[in-house]
Amino acid sequence: MAAYERIVILTGAGLSAESGLSTFRDKGGIWQKHRIEDVATPEAFLRDPERVLTFYNTRRGNARDVQPNAAHKALARLEAEFPGHVLTVTQNIDPLHEMAGTTNLIHMHGEISRVLCMHCGARTPWETDLTVDMVCAACNRSGGMRPDVVWFGEMPYRMDEIYSALTDCDLFISIGTSGNVYPAAGFVAEAREVGAHTVELNLEPSAGISLFDEAIHGKATVVVPAYVERLLTR
Numbered sequence: 349m350a351a352y353e354r355i356v357i358l359t360g361a362g363l364s365a366e367s368g369l370s371t372f373r374d375k376g377g378i379w380q381k382h383r384i385e386d387v388a389t390p391e392a393f394l395r396d397p398e399r400v401l402t403f404y405n406t407r408r409g410n411a412r413d414v415q416p417n418a419a420h421k422a423l424a425r426l427e428a429e430f431p432g433h434v435l436t437v438t439q440n441i442d443p444l445h446e447m448a449g450t451t452n453l454i455h456m457h458g459e460i461s462r463v464l465c466m467h468c469g470a471r472t473p474w475e476t477d478l479t480v481d482m483v484c485a486a487c488n489r490s491g492g493m494r495p496d497v498v499w500f501g502e503m504p505y506r507m508d509e510i511y512s513a514l515t516d517c518d519l520f521i522s523i524g525t526s527g528n529v530y531p532a533a534g535f536v537a538e539a540r541e542v543g544a545h546t547v548e549l550n551l552e553p554s555a556g557i558s559l560f561d562e563a564i565h566g567k568a569t570v571v572v573p574a575y576v577e578r579l580l581t582r
Contacts, residue, residue, distance in 0.1 A: 351582065352519040352545070353432040357423060358535055360439045362524025362551055366569050367414040369442055389500050393466075397480045397491070404495040405477040407441075408460045412475070416448035419523070419572035424449035426576045435513050439525060439532055441497050456504040456532065458497035466492035504531065514538040521547045521575070524568050527554030536560060549575055 361369070386392055387403040416424075427434040427450055436453045438445055441460040445453050458464075463474035470486035474495075482493040498504050514520065520539035527533045536546050536559045548560040549571045557563060564571045 352579070354513075354517045355426075355430065355432065355434045355519045355521065355579075356513050356517040356535075356539065356544075357426075357434065357436045357521045357523065358439070358525060358532060359423070359436060359445070359523045360525025360532070362526075363419055363438075363568050363572075364414070364417075364440055364442055364444055365524070366419070366567060367417045367444055369410060369414055369440075369444075384500055390502065393494055393499075397494075400494070401478045401480065404460065404497070408475070408477070408495070411442045411444075411460050414442070414444065416444040417569050419568040420444050420448035420450070422573040422576040423523075426579060427452055429580055435517075437510055437513075437532075437535075439529070441495075454506050454510060456498070456506060456510060458495070458505060460495060460497060462496035464494055464496035465489070466494055471496050507531065510535070511538065514544075515542050517542070517544045519547070520544045521549060522554070522556075522560070523549045523572060525550070525554060527556035547575070 382403060387400050393400045423436060434452060436445060436450050437456055438453065439457050441455065441458055443461055461473060461475060463472050463478060465484040465486060467484060467489045468487035470484060478493055478495065481490050483490045484493060514535055515538065517539055520536060522536060525532065533556055536556055539546055540559060546560045548554060548557060548563040549568065550565055551567065552565055553563065564575065
């Protein structure tokens with residue numbers, strides 16, 4: 349295995365699935381049980397805020413009941429022990445990366461454990477249920493408290509930082525993602541553009557499998573720790 353200096357890791361729902369959190373697009377996933385248009389758009393929140401908040405209150409509760417798995421822990425180990433630079437970019441809104449020990453982390457789709465006021469833009473850590481009539485502590489207005497997550501039709505967070513890291517990396521690893529959702533699905537092409545080695549670690553081939561130089565398929569709790577071990581003992 350070649351020596352690398354700058355690694356960018358993209359993680360998706362498949363990484364947290366083995367901790368007990370549902371994926372989105374797989375059979376039986378979240379989007380087979382709920383319509384995106386009903387629970388995950390700004391328009392849905394304006395139309396029926398109670399339904400949207402109930403959906404995310406359930407997800408927040410689920411996230412409180414799970415623990416990081418061996419794959420999360422392996423990525424935290426990689427960040428701690430790798431002699432170069434490691435950035436993890438996650439599409440997941442759960443806190444499992446942080447719980448495992450990862451610190452150089454970008455939540456591009458936001459975090460379920462934070463709340464955002466649509467009136468004033470204030471962001472606050474939040475662990476309990478949200479209600480429609482909640483009052484923002486920053487602006488004292490009600491009716492605008494929503495989960496601090498990126499909905500369909502909204503721009504993911506910190507994209508400038510992510511693209512800067514992609515144009516500077518020499519190894520890009522995609523883990524547990526379907527390759528169907530942009531802009532994340534386009535990250536592998538960005539990394540290839542600068543000559544980075546691209547690796548997919550996934551349960552099954554993603555939609556963008558042809559863009560990866562190397563692919564290892566299997567359970568995240570098996571393939572991720574094994575690949576990290578390879579990197580650290582090369």
